Amino acid sequence: SQVFSEPVHEILLVNCKSVEGIHSLKLRIKVCQFIRSQTGDFSQVAKPIKTVDFCDHCIFWLQALTLANASRQNYTTGEIVNLMSADAQQLMEMTVNINLLWSAPFQIVMAVVFLWKELGPSVLAGVALLLLVIPVNVQIAAKVKNLKVRYLNKYSDQRVKLLSEMLHGIKILKLYAWEPAYQRKLMSIREHEVDVLKSSGYLTTYSMLTLTCIPFMVSLATFGVFFHLDGENALTATKVFTSISLFNILRLPLFDLPSVISAVAQTKVSLSRLEDFLCAEDLNPEDVNTNYSGSKHLNVSIPEGSLVAVVGQVGSGKSSFLSAVLGEMEKLEGTVQRRGSVAYVSQQAWIQNDSLQENILFGANLNMPYYKLVLESCALLPDLEQLLNGDQTEIGERGVNISGGQKQRVSLARAVYSNADLYLLDDTLSAVDVHIGKHLFEKLIGPSGLLKSKTRILVTHNVTLLPHTDLIIVMEKGRISQMGTYQELISKRANFTELIQVFSAEHTNEKTTPVEGEKICILCLLSIFSFHSSLSKYSSSSSLSVVLKYLQAFNWRWMWLTVAAYLAQNALAIGQNLWLSTWTAETAKISDFTEWKQSQNYKLLIYGLLGFIQGLLICCGAYVLTKGSLSASRTLHHQLLDDVLHLPLQCFETNPVGQIINRFTKDLFIVDVRFHYYLRTWLNCTLDVIGTILVITSASPLFIVVVIPLGYIYFTIQRYYIASSRQIRRLAGASHSPVISHFSETLAGRSTIRAFGHQGRFIRRNNDVVYENLVYFYNNVISNRWLSVRLEFLGNLMVFFAALFVVLAGNTVSSSTVGLSISYALNVSNSLNFWVRKACEIETNAVSIERICEFAKMDKEKPWIMSKRPPEGWPDRGIIEFVNYKAQYRKDLGLALDDVSFQTRSKEKVGIVGRTGAGKSTLTNCLFRVLEGSEGKIIIDGIDISTIGLHDLRGNLNIIPQDPILFSGTVQSNLDPLGKHSDLELWEVLELCDLKVFVQSLPKKLLHEISEGGENLSVGQRQLVCLARALLRKTKILVLDEATASVDMETDNLVQSTIKREFYNCTVLTVAHRLHTVMDSERVLVLDAGRILEYDTPHNLLQRKGAFSEMVAEAGIRT
The missing domain is CATH 1.20.1560.10 (ABC transporter type 1, transmembrane domain)
Known part of the structure; x- marks a missing residue:
């Protein structure tokens, strides 16, 4: 055992930063595996089996870690997991029977x-x-x-x-x-x-x-x-x-x-x-892809210590540009050279199943003064105060127990704590509200922030930040269409000016807002390891x-x-x-x-x-x-x-x-x-x-x-x-x-x-x-x-x-x-x-x-279909009524919603706002009966929703969630998985969502293959597909649960305008992320600690000088 097992363990601890080191490691493990598999004494057979299985997993894991993006497209996560479990198991078992x-x-x-x-x-x-x-x-x-x-x-x-x-x-x-x-x-x-x-x-x-x-x-x-x-x-x-x-x-x-x-x-x-x-x-760190996402002929030199903004419309190649800098893409021609260490924050934050502190430290030693400075700069201190175990709270797999904004700030804190030389920030500020975004820019990213001496490349759609940058790169169809300082680009009055106008159409009315539609599900945080x-x-x-x-x-x-x-x-x-x-x-x-x-x-x-x-x-x-x-x-x-x-x-x-x-x-x-x-x-x-x-x-x-x-x-x-x-x-x-x-x-x-x-x-x-x-x-x-x-x-x-x-x-x-x-x-x-x-x-x-x-x-949710069925065409008016409704995530916890009572009118547009933890997402969960109430009832068009099956309820409601989730398959199957709609209807909704031209440009059009999770589409395109999916359902009630929290302002504007136009005869509940999205609502519902503080028209609420008025004043919105 000492002859073969120990060297394998030592080999696996080598520095694997280089591709050559990894290939060498694979070869050496294979040699050890072969020698060990020849062990003939059956009483010792467990040892070679153990080593072979150990080597199989390690080689496999190494390959998955070094796989090039082009190769990765050929394998879904499920297929790779199946290879590692079933095929590796078959190889291990063969070791037993080979003699x-x-x-x-x-x-x-x-x-x-x-x-x-x-x-x-x-x-x-x-x-x-x-x-x-x-x-x-x-x-x-x-x-x-x-x-x-x-x-x-x-x-x-x-x-x-x-x-x-x-x-x-x-x-x-x-x-x-x-x-x-x-x-x-x-x-x-x-x-x-x-x-x-x-x-x-x-x-x-x-x-x-x-x-x-x-x-x-x-x-x-x-x-x-x-x-x-x-x-x-x-x-x-x-x-x-x-x-x-x-x-x-x-x-x-x-x-x-x-x-x-x-x-x-x-x-x-x-x-x-x-x-x-x-x-x-395998991946070559010097590769730059001039094919994926249409990236072509990129020529740029970035001075050390500068702040660079990368802007462009949806699908223009901004994320691909960062991937090229990282060496994550297949090289057709050209090289990428960079000096120093790198920290990267992806557009969709990656969170480990570990404590919040370990996610930030990311294997580094704890330097408490600097750690606290990072938490303050990333606006995480208020969140830690609400968590039962502070920064020792287990976040959970994929960070499902915290909101998108919190995940993004934890991911950002991880990058900042690494104290790297180069920071690549892929639309980091889009997942947080403007108030927190302003804090992050001033205290962290901007000219006077914590990272002021570092090189920062920031993909952004926030035009108010551009004057404070040292260099702006404008992307268009995978190319750098323009590059220069803010004043230089403005003076050219070309595409950059048009881009500024698009991005600032709504942004100029809103300076900051403390409303970040985040949820802290205390139940989840308490029971993250309850599965075992x-x-x-x-x-x-x-x-x-x-x-x-x-x-x-x-x-x-x-x-x-x-x-x-x-x-x-x-x-x-x-x-x-x-x-x-x-x-x-x-x-x-x-x-x-x-x-x-x-x-x-x-x-x-x-x-x-x-x-x-x-x-x-x-x-x-x-x-x-x-x-x-x-x-x-x-x-x-x-x-x-x-x-x-x-x-x-x-x-x-x-x-x-x-x-x-x-x-x-x-x-x-x-x-x-x-x-x-x-x-x-x-x-x-x-x-x-x-x-x-x-x-x-x-x-x-x-x-x-x-x-x-x-x-x-x-x-x-x-x-x-x-x-x-x-x-x-x-x-x-x-x-x-x-x-x-x-x-x-x-x-x-x-x-x-x-x-x-x-x-x-x-x-x-x-x-x-x-x-x-x-x-x-x-x-x-x-x-x-x-x-x-x-x-x-x-x-x-x-x-x-x-x-x-x-x-x-x-x-x-x-x-x-x-x-x-x-x-x-x-x-x-x-x-x-x-x-x-x-x-x-x-x-x-x-x-x-x-x-x-x-x-x-294990406990199950309520039946999908019950004996009592709603009438055909229900709901036909879209009147929602909460009657003394109370809900809690667990009996030993406090009420998440406490005696909530309100009613919407037919076809009314209602905004739902409140500070972090106010109960906005809980309200949505109760409407869809994801969380069952403990007292009171919810009535939709005269029917108590607790008396009907879950599918009769959910199948007649509509929602656009925050995370744009797509499944592998075709554009058609993602829009209409049940196959209820004709191609003509699909093209109509694609046109309404400004996706028709894009889909028509694809080789197979509606039958174009979407990869697992929609990875071959940008985040903005995924959200537009989700909007098109919602348009097809044609229900009387639509819920926007922070639907534009993770997209750029351009996509936000497109989504909001489409909803106003196409859902004019529907009741729309908008859980606010950016406060400007509820300013034109007919009424606004203000929540705090699970209770209703205010419920009236925006005009009346502003006149009362109450909670909503205070939020608007803090946001600096001109009314």
């Missing part, structure tokens, strides 16, 4: 040699039959390989990819009531996957027939030829049962060899997929109850048919051997040669007939087992998916997606491929053991005296082993989820990680989580070894006592019975070993089924 490729043929050859000594040339008939069967098994392996290709490359990847997107976009699915549509889409992919499993199962059925019948067919052919070669040949008990024992020795390698060949074929597919990924083009505890309280089910759940999904009819088939098959197998025993006993008693010859033919015929019937029963058993396993796979997956989609939205905001995906990948793999195999093997072994004990006891009744205590010892060892093994397996499953979560998190933030040069630190973190997972795996293998030693010893004791009692019986037992008894006794050790092992495997792998079933026990 069977030579040991199985060796055992077959040795068994044939000993058979030759017993039966002479007649054994060649059996060998010929074996040789004929081998091509059949090769063909089966080839077909399994083809199926595996289809299973991995197409359906499994598609399913995991779609599932990953669904979980990341679950808020949109729930708010739009799209869960059934996407559930059907996922189930359709799953059905194709199950079809492949079915074909594989039927091939297994045929394989089982050949594997189980080969020993019988070989013995039948050999005995028949032996008998007919020479009429004087007689099958004595010695020859028969020695031969039977040798034939039984043949069974295991013949059983294993096709499986290993199939595993090799599957591993070859996995290796090919892994090779394609590992050989994909919530699942652990469900992890106490007994293995029997879990197996019963599986059998229920398996279908009891198929279960009883399977038991009956295998029971009859094993009874016939014993009957065959008893027939042979009777045959050899009577051979010596018949003196007449003709009668003896006829008797031999008759007995050979009966022996063959019994074998033929046994083969039919094997086919029937394997067939019904396949049917049952498919039923279980289909049922448990559907149940799991249904349970997950019915979870309330808060569960997804507090639980890592990796935890849930792990259920649909690793745990479901056990259900699909492994569990029914363990059940079948256990059933066979159980019947074998029972049959063996009956046969031996019939020959030596005293044997029962030994069986009882040995059976008790077996049972004790089994229970002792299972008690620990089950917990180890649970811990292994729980420790695998952080591996997936960390991997997914790193993929999402790879640009930020590479920009900061923190690859080495993330490699070490990856090593830690992978190594922790492998520690449990190693313990599981070692406990297996512990079990094996004890079972082998007990098995040998049983053989010893069986032989001893037969010898003590003397002449009271016939030689044929003795032979039968001893041959069974020799086999009992293997049967008992397999029986205990498979019983343990069933119990330990039942953890996967238990984990799948855990979601069924």
Whole structure:
């Protein structure tokens, strides 16, 4: 272990900032992996397996971190996760079985040699039959390989990819009531996957027939030829049962060899997929892309210590310019040179699943004075005061528990704390309100800010900042159209002046506003790690109850048919051997040669007939087992998916997606491929053991005296082993989820990680989580070894006592019975070993089924459809009424909404404002019943919304959320996933959203492929697609939940004007981010601490000099 494991750990701690270093690291790991995989001692096999798996994960993780953007477009996050879990697992398992490729043929050859000594040339008939069967098994392996290709490359990847997107976009699915549509889409992919499993199962059925019948067919052919070669040949008990024992020795390698060949074929597919990924083009830090996003001929030199603003319309190439500076893009021509360290803040903030402080420190040591200065400069101190644990509060995966503005400021604080030389800020100020934006510019980014001596490149749409910059770069269609100081560009009066006019149309009326539509979900912050505890309280089910759940999904009819088939098959197998025993006993008693010859033919015929019937029963058993396993796979997956989609939205905001995906990948793999195999093997072994004990006891009744205590010892060892093994397996499953979560998190933030040069630190973190997972795996293998030693010893004791009692019986037992008894006794050790092992495997792998079933026990949201349905066309007026409404996130927390009562008029435009934590987002959540009220009611057009189903409610409301979430697919499928609208309607809404020209310019127009998360569109374009999606729904009520918080002013203006024009006859609730968006509302609702402070027209509220008037005055808005 020291020879191979330690160097691997040391190698993985090298500095991985350079591409050359990473390629060198990959090569060195592969060498270690190859050397370690050659370890031959099976008692030490866990160590090479552990190292191979460790190396696989690390190589894979490194490649994902260094993958070029062009290569990254070919792989979705779900596909990469599937490669790392399923394909790497296949490679690891092959390490266990690799020695069977030579040991199985060796055992077959040795068994044939000993058979030759017993039966002479007649054994060649059996060998010929074996040789004929081998091509059949090769063909089966080839077909399994083809199926595996289809299973991995197409359906499994598609399913995991779609599932990953669904979980990341679950808020949109729930708010739009799209869960059934996407559930059907996922189930359709799953059905194709199950079809492949079915074909594989039927091939297994045929394989089982050949594997189980080969020993019988070989013995039948050999005995028949032996008998007919020479009429004087007689099958004595010695020859028969020695031969039977040798034939039984043949069974295991013949059983294993096709499986290993199939595993090799599957591993070859996995290796090919892994090779394609590992050989994909890596990132070159000096690359600059002149193709992606239309970036062309960029020539610019930026002085050290200057503040540079990059401006341009939506899709002009501003973010691509920063990516080129980072070296994140494919180079067609040109170079990028930069000096010093880099800090990068992406347009969509990347947040780690860690404490707020650790997100800011980002691996650096804590310098408290500077840390506090950074918090103050990034306007985070007021937020920390509201958090229960201050900066030690766990933010959660993807920062789901804080608002977009808070995420952006945490991301900005991380960059500032790094004290870098060059700062790349991609539209950082668009996610915060103008008041905080002004603070950030004055205290941090601007000429007198904390970063005044640093080089800063800022993408912005805030024209008021431009006079304070040293240099302005104007982007247009991927080119730098203009460059110079503010005064120089203004004097040219070209495109820059037009851009200024567009951006300042609304901005000039608004100086600052303290209203940042952020939410601090205290519930989420308290329960960020509640997933582990919530699942652990469900992890106490007994293995029997879990197996019963599986059998229920398996279908009891198929279960009883399977038991009956295998029971009859094993009874016939014993009957065959008893027939042979009777045959050899009577051979010596018949003196007449003709009668003896006829008797031999008759007995050979009966022996063959019994074998033929046994083969039919094997086919029937394997067939019904396949049917049952498919039923279980289909049922448990559907149940799991249904349970997950019915979870309330808060569960997804507090639980890592990796935890849930792990259920649909690793745990479901056990259900699909492994569990029914363990059940079948256990059933066979159980019947074998029972049959063996009956046969031996019939020959030596005293044997029962030994069986009882040995059976008790077996049972004790089994229970002792299972008690620990089950917990180890649970811990292994729980420790695998952080591996997936960390991997997914790193993929999402790879640009930020590479920009900061923190690859080495993330490699070490990856090593830690992978190594922790492998520690449990190693313990599981070692406990297996512990079990094996004890079972082998007990098995040998049983053989010893069986032989001893037969010898003590003397002449009271016939030689044929003795032979039968001893041959069974020799086999009992293997049967008992397999029986205990498979019983343990069933119990330990039942953890996967238990984990799948855990979601069924978790609290669900209210029914989607209830018996009471709203009338057709509801709501037709759009009148919303809150009546003494109270809501709280948890019973032991205070009220998030406290006695809220107000009513809107039909078609009224209502603005909702309030300071941070006032309850604005809570109000929206209650309207969509994402959060259920504790008292009071909400009435829409005369119907209490709590009395109807969630989908009847959400399907008749409309919302444009803050985060523009798109799914991989086409433009058409993102606009209309349900397929309810014609192409003409789609083009109409695209034109209304100013997207028609852009979509028409795409090669496939409406069928243009959108990548995962809409990454091949700018943020502004994504938000316009979301607006178009809302226009198609045509409901009477529209909610804008900070819909333009993360977009530039130009897109904000376009969205606002389109909404005013197209939703004039609808009730519109606007949760304000930029205060100017509610100034022309008919009425404004002012919230504070969950209560209504004011509700009136903007004019009247300004006259009262109350809370709203104060906000407007602070914002400096001219009225």
